[in-house]
Amino acid sequence: MLTFYSGFRSNNKILKKIIDNITIFALKKEIPDILDRKLNFNFVFTKNLFNKEDVFGYTLYFFPNSYSIGLDICLDAKFFIRVLIHELIHCKQYIKKELKEINKNGKCLYIYKNKEYVFEQITKQEWSENEWEKDALEQEDEYLKYIDKYCREDITCLHRLLH
Numbered sequence: 001m002l003t004f005y006s007g008f009r010s011n012n013k014i015l016k017k018i019i020d021n022i023t024i025f026a027l028k029k030e031i032p033d034i035l036d037r038k039l040n041f042n043f044v045f046t047k048n049l050f051n052k053e054d055v056f057g058y059t060l061y062f063f064p065n066s067y068s069i070g071l072d073i074c075l076d077a078k079f080f081i082r083v084l085i086h087e088l089i090h091c092k093q094y095i096k097k098e099l100k101e102i103n104k105n106g107k108c109l110y111i112y113k114n115k116e117y118v119f120e121q122i123t124k125q126e127w128s129e130n131e132w133e134k135d136a137l138e139q140e141d142e143y144l145k146y147i148d149k150y151c152r153e154d155i156t157c158l159h160r161l162l163h
């Protein structure tokens with residue numbers, strides 16, 4: 001796997017190293033061979049992303065093996081880690097093919113755990129009501145505990161960098 005960084009503060013080597021480590025550990029939890037896989041993770045840092053886009057983070061999947069993870073870089077460390085973990089759970093869903101986006105007869109479909117969801121219907125409800133969102137939200141705490149155990153130093157360092 002490879003990581004790339006762009007946007008505000010993306011030239012900060014320490015910040016990149018910390019996010020590299022957290023990413024590796026978070027994904028290793030369910031995908032032990034993550035480091036051997038040919039995957040690209042593009043982290044895009046945006047200053048006050050929430051004010052601009054109304055989201056703290058997002059994940060976009062680009063066929064066949066690239067993931068773009070947008071993050072609001074102006075959050076405090078604790079919340080930033082939660083958002084990062086949340087987006088990495090979405091990456092995990094895509095990598096394990098639990099979540100897929102497909103085009104069928106000109107319609108954009110999300111397939112989550114073998115169930116089809118039509119994009120137009122999805123957008124009519126709260127985004128957080130989607131099954132893959134509910135699952136990601138539910139898994140956050142368990143992931144945070146795991147990361148806290150294996151990346152304690154990185155988290156401490158991140159608290160110094162982001163506040």
Ligand SMILES: [Zn+2]
Pocket residue numbers: 086090133136
């Ligand atoms: Zn989400």
